[in-house]
Every structure is written in C-alpha cells, then in structure tokens.
Amino acid sequence: MQNWRSRFRKKKMEYLKMYDLIIIGGGPAGMTAALYAARADLNVLLLERGVVGGQVINTYEVDNYPGFPKINGAELMMHFSEHVEQQPVEIRYEEVTDVELGETIKCVRTYNGEYEARAILYCAGASPKPLGVPGEDTYRGRGVSYCATCDGAFFRGRTVAVVGGGDTAAEDAAYLARACKQVYVLVRKPYMRAAASLQRKLKELENVTIMYETVVREVQGDGTFVNGVDIIRAGQEETLALDGVFAAIGIVPETGLLKGKVDTCTQGFIATDEYMMTSIPGVFAAGDVVQKVLRQIITAAADGAVAVTGVLRYFDL
Numbered sequence: 382m383q384n385w386r387s388r389f390r391k392k393k394m395e396y397l398k399m400y401d402l403i404i405i406g407g408g409p410a411g412m413t414a415a416l417y418a419a420r421a422d423l424n425v426l427l428l429e430r431g432v433v434g435g436q437v438i439n440t441y442e443v444d445n446y447p448g449f450p451k452i453n454g455a456e457l458m459m460h461f462s463e464h465v466e467q468q469p470v471e472i473r474y475e476e477v478t479d480v481e482l483g484e485t486i487k488c489v490r491t492y493n494g495e496y497e498a499r500a501i502l503y504c505a506g507a508s509p510k511p512l513g514v515p516g517e518d519t520y521r522g523r524g525v526s527y528c529a530t531c532d533g534a535f536f537r538g539r540t541v542a543v544v545g546g547g548d549t550a551a552e553d554a555a556y557l558a559r560a561c562k563q564v565y566v567l568v569r570k571p572y573m574r575a576a577a578s579l580q581r582k583l584k585e586l587e588n589v590t591i592m593y594e595t596v597v598r599e600v601q602g603d604g605t606f607v608n609g610v611d612i613i614r615a616g617q618e619e620t621l622a623l624d625g626v627f628a629a630i631g632i633v634p635e636t637g638l639l640k641g642k643v644d645t646c647t648q649g650f651i652a653t654d655e656y657m658m659t660s661i662p663g664v665f666a667a668g669d670v671v672q673k674v675l676r677q678i679i680t681a682a683a684d685g686a687v688a689v690t691g692v693l694r695y696f697d698l
C-alpha cells in the first residue's frame with residue numbers, strides 16, 4: 382500500500398511544477414516577500430484570493446509609510462504591486478482551501494488545483510474583530526459596518542459612531558467626519574491608544590466628539606436599520622441616537638489554514654522565530670497574522686523581507 386502511494390505521489394510530482402516558495406496572501410508582507418524571493422532567484426508563486434493589497438486598500442490615507450506622505454492606501458499598494466510585477470513572480474488569484482505540511486514538500490490546494498513547494502510563507506493577514514454585543518449581527522450591513530472607507534459614503538450627512546480607541550478608530554473617524562454630520566468616537570478607556578498625531582487631528586475636527594469610558598452594550602434598530610446604541614458612559618446607562626456604527630476594535634488573525642498545525646500565541650497570532658519561521662520547519666509567516674508588537678504596513682513589509690532571508694537560510698543558500 383505504502384509503495385503504491387509513494388509511486389502514485391512520484392508520478393503526480395512529474396506533472397506538478399515544484400516551486401521553491403509559495404506565498405499565501407498578497408498584502409504588504411506577501412508582496413514584499415515575492416519581490417525579495419524573485420530577486421534571490423527563487424521560483425515563487427503568490428496566491429491571493431481577492432485583489433493584492435490586503436487591508437491597506439481600505440485605508441483612505443496613510444501618513445506613516447516613509448517616502449509617501451499622505452498617500453491613499455490603495456494607491457500605495459498599487460506601487461507595491463507594480464514593483465512586484467517587474468520581477469518574475471507568478472501571481473494566481475485563487476483561494477487556498479488546504480495546506481499539507483510535509484517534511485520536505487508542502488502542498489497547497491486551491492479551488493483550482495494543487496501546488497507544491499519546498500517552503501511556504503503564510504501572509505493571510507487579519508480581519509476586523511466583531512463587537513460581540515446584541516443587535517450587531519441583526520444590523521450587520523444595515524448600519525453596522527467594519528470598513529469606513531467601504532461604507533462611509535452611505536452615511537453622508539448622517540450621525541455615526543466609531544467604536545474603538547486605536548489607529549483604525551482614529552483614522553475611520555477622521556475619514557467619516559468628511560461626509561457625516563456628526564461622528565462620535567466611543568472609547569472604553571479614559572484615553573485613546575491611537576498615534577498622537579491622529580488624536581490631534583481628531584480633536585481639530587468640529588464634528589467629531591470623543592466619548593471616553595464609554596462601552597457599547599447593544600446596537601438598537603427599528604427592525605430594518607440601526608437607530609442607536611445603548612452605552613454605559615462613566616457608569617451611567619444612556620442611549621445614543623445614531624444612523625450607523627463602525628466597529629474598529631482591533632483585528633482577528635486569519636490563521637484558519639494553519640490552525641492546529643503551527644504554534645500560536647495569545648489571541649491566535651502565529652508564533653515565529655526571528656527569521657519568521659513557525660514551529661514547522663519550512664513554514665514561514667509574516668505580517669498581521671504573526672505575534673508582534675507593532676502592526677503597520679512597514680512592519681508587515683519588513684516581515685516579508687526577513688521571511689525570505691529565513692527561507693534562504695532554510696534552503697542552506
């Protein structure tokens with residue numbers, strides 16, 4: 382049986398193209414890794430299920446990527462992708478459904494087929510964390526949103542709240558303030574953790590009100606659309622009348638494909654060594670999906686570059 386299996390596998394291998402590296406995910410980490418891998422003469426395949434660029438393409442304005450002050454997120458990612466396209470990188474727009482992490486060969490399956498490589502780099506990123514309060518699921522897409530740049534235009538002239546106190550909440554609130562009548566920022570602590578420059582910008586906007594020590598208890602609606610949120614503010618229960626709620630309370634790593642296969646840290650982020658290698662030799666991870674102290678475009682890109690250095694070291698090159 383074993384012989385039959387190995388003969389079959391050997392035969393199949395003759396038909397499958399063997400890559401040095403398969404990168405899963407085409408955000409800043411994946412695209413940077415593709416660039417570095419191609420420049421190192423690795424035979425690389427990048428698999429992306431949607432469009433390249435990752436979460437950044439939903440950022441209206443990026444002001445902390447050196448060399449590109451105040452650039453639109455999608456535009457910055459377009460520069461990344463144009464740069465990658467100058468290199469011999471094979472990009473396929475396919476969703477990965479499964480990975481098999483063999484000792485020497487890693488197999489990646491998509492809805493379209495199967496690919497094999499000597500190493501894989503997982504850069505699947507993260508998705509927005511839900512609020513986890515009653516009413517959120519009922520009004521998801523009907524006033525509850527997780528993407529200000531995607532949905533903000535529907536709330537022109539309306540009153541909305543952004544929940545959260547990090548960089549995303551601050552950026553979303555500033556973006557929404559351009560079109561909305563009033564934007565409340567609901568922060569559960571007595572302070573925001575967003576970058577000081579973002580906080581300063583918010584405070585200069587007349588139609589933005591930051592409400593500290595405010596926790597959302599429930600999203601309310603008229604059965605069709607959101608019409609408010611129940612909050613506890615400094616210990617007092619209140620209802621805030623609103624037309625929309627934007628959740629910006631952090632991210633959940635997209636570890637699905639590697640779940641249970643590699644070691645993870647708190648909140649499910651993937652643990653890596655200094656070369657971005659996971660607990661399985663030949664399996665690397667980079668970007669928002671890994672455990673680290675700072676999640677920004679520049680650190681995702683840096684992770685991608687470091688990971689390729691790790692891949693070369695793993696190959697003993």
Ligand code: NDP
Pocket residue numbers: 443444445512544545546547548549550552568569570573574596597629630631632675676677678
């Ligand atoms: P963060 O984890 O940085 O911030 C989450 C915020 O939401 C915190 O204020 C947190 O409060 C609050 N929060 C968490 N859970 C709840 C809850 N259940 N109810 C109410 N509030 C809650 O997430 P972000 O999405 O802002 O950022 C993710 C990463 O991406 C960060 O590393 C950030 O720096 C980065 N980023 C960078 C950008 C840039 O460089 N331009 C832009 C956007 C994001 P508390 O403080 O109390 O924990």
